[in-house]
Amino acid sequence: MTDVIDNRISQCFSSLKKEGRKALIPFVTAGDPDEETTLAIIAGLEKAGANIIELGMPYSDPLADGPVLQRAAQRALAAGMTPTAYLELIRRARVQTQLPLVGLVYVNTILQYGWEAFGREAAEAGLDGIVIPDLPQEARHYNGKPLSPLPLTEIRLVAPTSQQRIKNIVSNAQGFVYCIAALGVTGVRKHLTDLATDLEPFMATVTRYSACPTALGFGISSPEMVKDIRHLADGFIVGSALVEKLEAGINAGSGITPAMNFIQSLRDALDQ
Amino acid sequence: MSSKLSSPITEYYGEFGGRYVPETLMNALEKLEEAAVEALADPLFMEDYRYLLVHYAGRETPLYEAENLARHLGGARIFLKREDLNHTGSHKINNVIGQALLAQRMGKKHIIAETGAGQHGVATATICAKMGLSCQVFMGEEDIRRQAVNVSKMKLLGATVTSVTSGTGTLKDATSEAIRSWVARVEDTFYIIGSVVGPHPYPSLVREFQKVIGEETRVQILNREKRLPDVVIACVGGGSNAMGIFHPFLQDTSVELIGVEAAGFGLSTPYHAAAINGGSVGVIHGMLTRLMQDDVGGILPVHSISAGLDYPGIGPEHAHLASTGRVVYEAVTDDEAVKAFRLLSEKEGIIPALESAHALAYAAKLAPTLPQSNIMVVNLSGRGDKDMDTIMNSMKGELTHGKSQSTESKPSDRRHRQPNFPMLFIP
Known part of the structure; x- marks a missing residue:
């Protein structure tokens, strides 16, 4: 966490900044529908212009996720995804790509694996950062003791509802600040008006208190939407919209190509 | 009744408790905690609560x-x-009276709740009807099938019953879905949780009302x-x-x-x-x-x-x-x-x-x-x-x-x- 200059996430944002470009951060659920497909998707995403890959560890009861990512998690769990298999998948992904890899893992998965063991093994496997969506700073306790910092870039989340909490959360943020663009759980929002209404002042508050790069996520669904909000952040996270297209493509027998074309269209929208 | 602590609302019980929720809910939980601490220490609030326990719920019970x-x-x-x-x-009415009064005090007009057997759902729908609050109850599809009479009661009382199909379609999934729904509507909506569970301050709050x-x-x-x-x-x-x-x-x-x-x-x-x-x-x-x-x-x-x-x-x-x-x-x-x-x-x-x-x-x-x-x-x-x-x-x-x-x-x-x-x- 101390090697801010050396790590892949910070390098990614600083080189994009020099080029005047934005980070495209697709999210996929690990092992949905199987591990080989996930590796193929990661390769496809890199080719389609992704800058950082967010890889979700499926969880039985994901409180922050809407129906699309709940279904993806169910498929991946049914196919046998476990924390051990997840770490192995990261190891294999790391061999094929040098893109920064960020995990999204619910807190109970890490606690049951062993907090320190998970952090150490994930770092060894080649994971760069981690998002723990149900672990606010105040809840970093287990067995009556504080949870130690993980040897990974711990990405912090802020929401438009965070208000007076924003300052504390984003000061000393690492990697990037994950800015929640829509109230509610993950899931596709069709229109810009379905995102949080106060995105501009929200992002202004975040950048007032932190020099860390920002990424907007939750609800981002189309090249048009991305064009409308690309001035607001340094990166854009796209999860449900991508997973929905992967689901449809795989169900229709057209594979991952339509989803990769979608990512390419977001890349184009960000670069225009 | 006397407590050594300044407030009966506590975040941790030994190693247990806390607030392991998405960031979107944190501010609302902080505000709820603040309101709960104030309300429980306010003799007028407690008087309203006790009045309804006696005249509406029918306490004391034998x-x-x-x-x-x-x-x-x-x-x-x-x-x-x-x-x-x-x-x-059932005892569920004790808690919903307290939480509905708190919702009213906080100016929230919309109530959501989860229910398993339907007892908490019916109690919540009941107090919402009395207090003129809108009410949406999340219930697993399996439980809806098992508890048809309670579903009818909730509807009669003016509540919307939302069928939860995720997971096993039971109480755990209804609770998850109520929390997810609350994340989206946290500004104007009060979540009346039915038991001494959930993120701080709910476990203390519900215990105080029970x-x-x-x-x-x-x-x-x-x-x-x-x-x-x-x-x-x-x-x-x-x-x-x-x-x-x-x-x-x-x-x-x-x-x-x-x-x-x-x-x-x-x-x-x-x-x-x-x-x-x-x-x-x-x-x-x-x-x-x-x-x-x-x-x-x-x-x-x-x-x-x-x-x-x-x-x-x-x-x-x-x-x-x-x-x-x-x-x-x-x-x-x-x-x-x-x-x-x-x-x-x-x-x-x-x-x-x-x-x-x-x-x-x-x-x-x-x-x-x-x-x-x-x-x-x-x-x-x-x-x-x-x-x-x-x-x-x-x-x-x-x-x-x-x-x-x-x-x-x-x-x-x-x-x-x-x-x-x-x-x-x-x-």
Whole structure:
């Protein structure tokens, strides 16, 4: 966490900044529908212009996720995804790509694996950062003791509802600040008006208190939407919209190509 | 009533409790905590709460001595705290009155709630109708099927009932979906949680609104018997009726407190809901507590014949009281609960909720081992009207197959049970 200059996430944002470009951060659920497909998707995403890959560890009861990512998690769990298999998948992904890899893992998965063991093994496997969506700073306790910092870039989340909490959360943020663009759980929002209404002042508050790069996520669904909000952040996270297209493509027998074309269209929208 | 702490709202109970939720909810939980601390210390708020408990819910509830039952079992005297006589038929009304008043005080017009058997859903819909608040209740599709009458009641009371199809379609999924929905509407919506579970400050808040059960019980038994009871027994799912009756007795070390979990088909099978007796430490629904989980932290589907106990977690204060040993947690099977359900109906003319029948089943095991001078209080948390279909099905099974559907239980349970439950005549 101390090697801010050396790590892949910070390098990614600083080189994009020099080029005047934005980070495209697709999210996929690990092992949905199987591990080989996930590796193929990661390769496809890199080719389609992704800058950082967010890889979700499926969880039985994901409180922050809407129906699309709940279904993806169910498929991946049914196919046998476990924390051990997840770490192995990261190891294999790391061999094929040098893109920064960020995990999204619910807190109970890490606690049951062993907090320190998970952090150490994930770092060894080649994971760069981690998002723990149900672990606010105040809840970093287990067995009556504080949870130690993980040897990974711990990405912090802020929401438009965070208000007076924003300052504390984003000061000393690492990697990037994950800015929640829509109230509610993950899931596709069709229109810009379905995102949080106060995105501009929200992002202004975040950048007032932190020099860390920002990424907007939750609800981002189309090249048009991305064009409308690309001035607001340094990166854009796209999860449900991508997973929905992967689901449809795989169900229709057209594979991952339509989803990769979608990512390419977001890349184009960000670069225009 | 007196507390050493400045506020009864606490974040952690030993290592358990906390607030493990998405960031979007944090601000709302902080505001709720602030409002709760103020309201509980405000005599006017508490006066409104007590007024509704008396004039709307029908408190205080009787502490009734079940003499026929005690005579039948032999041993300790048995008193029933009659929470089944509350408006809407269970202790759930105590909590929803408090939380609805708090919602009103905070200026929130929309209420959401989760429900399993429908008792909390009906109680919430009831208070929302009275107070003119909009109400949406999340209920698993499986529970909607099992509890049709309560669904109709909620609709009649003006609530929207939202079917939850994710996961196993039961209480855990309804709770997850209520939390997810709250994340999206947190600014104008108040989430009335139904038990001493969830993120801080809910476990403390719900306990504060349920401790009236124990406060009344304590006064009633002292007035009548001039002494404290020897044992207090309550069923535990999430654990609100148990926290409510236990809390005022926590400092009375002579009073043995026993929580009774749902052992379903038996603790040796995967089909139970005993988070203390069969679970381990982890995070569920925003709290660190004990829960039923697999070895990688996935929340397991659980089973109990009683929909209200069919929950994989337990309130964090219970997890703490179990670890300190102040409360002992036992478990009884579906089969034992059904027998206790029928026993109380036949001996006392009181049809208990299947949840409460778990507490009764353990009381029936324990009473014969205690001297007649001992006083046992059982929290009769609800009435059994809602469970008639389940009971009729279970009795049908017994008639056609010569035994009930759920037969697996520990040999020691069988040994205990037989002398206490002679074959009952089935009309």
